[in-house]
Amino acid sequence: MKKIIVTGGTGYIGSHTVIELLNNDYEVHIIDNLSNSDISMLDRIEKITQKRPSFTQLDLRDKTEVISFFNGISNIEGIIHFAALKSVGESVKMPVKYYENNVMGLCSLLEAIELNDIPNLVFSSSATVYGSPKNLPVTEKSPIGYTPSPYGATKQMCERIIEDFTYSKSNFKAMSLRYFNPIGAHDNGLIGELPTGIPNNLMPYITQTGAGVRNQLSVFGSDYNTPDGTAIRDYIHVSDVASAHVHAIDFLTNYGESKHFKVNIGTGTGLSVLEVIKSFEKTSGIKLNYILTDRREGDVEAVYANVTYAQNLLNWKAKYGIDQMTKSAWLWEKAMRNIN
C-alpha cells in the first residue's frame, strides 16, 4: 500500500481527497493543526470509507516538529499539501500571518522532503495566480498576473519555491494544481465546507441565505459584459477536485524525471452568478432572496479554465455538473443546521 501524507487533511478539500485516497487503497496519514477544521472529521471519514486515516496534530510552521514527525515515518510515496490559510479578505488585513503560515509552512515541508528524499509533492494552488487573465479560457501558458491579495501572492510564491526546489534536485517531482472555484460537498451530506463567520464566497452565502442564516444575497455586479450581466466563474465540484489529486499522485509516482507541473483544475465551463442561483433554486426548491448590487472591488468579469492539459496529462476530467454541485452544497447546509 502506498503511503501518502496529507497536510490540511481535515479541511474542506483535504477531507474529500482523503476519502478518494482511502477508496483507492492508499495508506493515508493526515497532519493538521486544526486551525480551520475539527478532529471529528476523522469519524466522518471513517463512517464514509470504513477506514480511519492516522492523524498527527502539528503546525507546519514548527520546523523542528515537522522534521521530527517525518523522521519517524519511512517509505513515504508522496505528500499532498493542502494546509494553508485561505481567506482573501483576511489576508489583506493580516498579510504577515498569511506569508508566515503559507510560505513558511511549505518551507518546513520542503526541508523534511530534502532530509527524507520524499519523491513526490502535490501542491494546492489556485487560479488566482493568473490575476486578471486577458484571454479566455485560461491555459497553463497564460501569464502569471498581478494578484492584489497577500493570499494570492502566497500561492505565486509557493509555486516559485517549488519550481526552484525541483530544479535543485534530481529525483523530485511536483505538481501544482490550480483550482478554479471548488464548491459543493460529498453527496452523502456527511462532510462539506465549514466557513467561519460571514462567508465571502458565493456558494456558502447562497446556502446560508437558503437556510435563513442570512437575510439576503447580494449579487455583486449586473453590468458586466456577459450574457446576463453577472460575473462568470468556473465552478467545480469538490469531489472532482479531490479525484484530480489521486490522478496527480498516481501520475507523479510513475513519472521518471525531476519536474514541476502546473495544471488547471476546472470544468472548462463558465457560469454566471445568476446561473448558479437558478440551479440552487431548482435543486433546493427554495426561492432565494437576492438583490443586484454594485460590483465587488477586485473582482474580474470572467474566468474559466482550459482543461485540456489536465485531461491529457492526468487522464482526468470533471464529471459533475452545476446541479450536482448546488444539490450537494444544500444537502450539507441542511445537515449542519438540522433542517429536513
Ligand code: NAD
Ligand atoms: P481549509 O481551511 O478547509 O483546509 C485547510 C486545512 O489546513 C485546515 O484543516 C487547517 O486547519 C489546516 N492548516 C492551516 N494552516 C496550517 C498549518 N500551519 N499547519 C497545519 N495545518 C494547517 O481550506 P480548503 O478550502 O480545504 O483549501 C485547501 C487548500 O486549497 C488551501 O491551500 C487553499 O489555499 C487551496 N485553495 C482552496 C480553494 C477553495 O476555494 N477552497 C481555491 C483554491 C485553492
Ligand code: UD1
Ligand atoms: C475568490 C477569491 C479567490 C479564491 C476563491 C476561492 C477574490 C477576489 N477571489 O474567488 O482568490 O481562490 O475565492 O476561495 O476574493 N459573489 C456574489 N455575491 C456574494 C459572493 C460572491 O455575487 O455574496 C460573486 C462574486 O462577485 C464572483 C462570484 O460570485 O463573481 C464568485 O465569487 P467567490 O465565490 O467569492 O469566488 P471568486 O471571487 O471567484
